[in-house]
Amino acid sequence: MKTVLCFGDSNTYGLIPGTKDRYEESVRWTGLLADKVRNKGYRVVEEGLVGRTTIFSDDLRPGRKGSDLLPVLLESHGPVDTVVLMLGTNDCKTVYSASAEVIGRGIEKLLDQIRSFGNGIRVILVSPILLGEEVWKIQYDPEFGKASVEVSKELKRVYQQISEKYGCEFLAASDVADPSDDDQEHLTPAGHAAIATAILKVISGKAV
Numbered sequence: 001m002k003t004v005l006c007f008g009d010s011n012t013y014g015l016i017p018g019t020k021d022r023y024e025e026s027v028r029w030t031g032l033l034a035d036k037v038r039n040k041g042y043r044v045v046e047e048g049l050v051g052r053t054t055i056f057s058d059d060l061r062p063g064r065k066g067s068d069l070l071p072v073l074l075e076s077h078g079p080v081d082t083v084v085l086m087l088g089t090n091d092c093k094t095v096y097s098a099s100a101e102v103i104g105r106g107i108e109k110l111l112d113q114i115r116s117f118g119n120g121i122r123v124i125l126v127s128p129i130l131l132g133e134e135v136w137k138i139q140y141d142p143e144f145g146k147a148s149v150e151v152s153k154e155l156k157r158v159y160q161q162i163s164e165k166y167g168c169e170f171l172a173a174s175d176v177a178d179p180s181d182d183d184q185e186h187l188t189p190a191g192h193a194a195i196a197t198a199i200l201k202v203i204s205g206k207a208v
Helices: 029-040 066-076 100-115 146-166 189-203
Strands: 002-008 042-048 082-086 122-127 169-172
Touching: 002 029, 002 066, 029 042, 029 189, 066 100, 082 100, 100 122, 100 146, 122 146, 122 189, 146 169, 169 189
Parallel strands: 002 042, 002 082, 082 122, 122 169
Antiparallel strands: none
16 A cells, blocks of 8 residues: 655645634545545545644644744654645744745745655645635634735745645645635635545546
């Protein structure tokens, strides 16, 4: 069996919008993907964590810095054949004051870590869904600001450039899914299904 490591944040974890609960495996895009690729000789490893960033530390929640944990996971789940990397939403939080380009540098660090385990690892780089226009409001997630929304809109462009630089495959989640109206930030079941289908097409070598 070939191993597909899905490394991401709450939208890989499967957080239900507006709650602290998690979608069932049969709803999460990782679970849907696992069902679709099992008969193709792949096993899918879900490694999503709420609040995870590329390179930033969260003083309120330990263990959220992606670059601290990714090498450990590559080793513990090894050998890994494919990494689906979808991070960047939490990097848009106002506390980090990061531009899309700075967030992209964090992605590059993660890609370098993957490369250090061997150039043979296939990488599917996924730019995240957009933040909703009102995500910063008190009833949603005030850890974000109005500027966060604009930064999230720039991630597709930056990630696509990075994918060309590193020679990895690219998918923009924002092309196929939108945030829920319930919290302006997380995927609906339909969004999970759409992302699973899009990633399956990339893995299968078909046009998205």
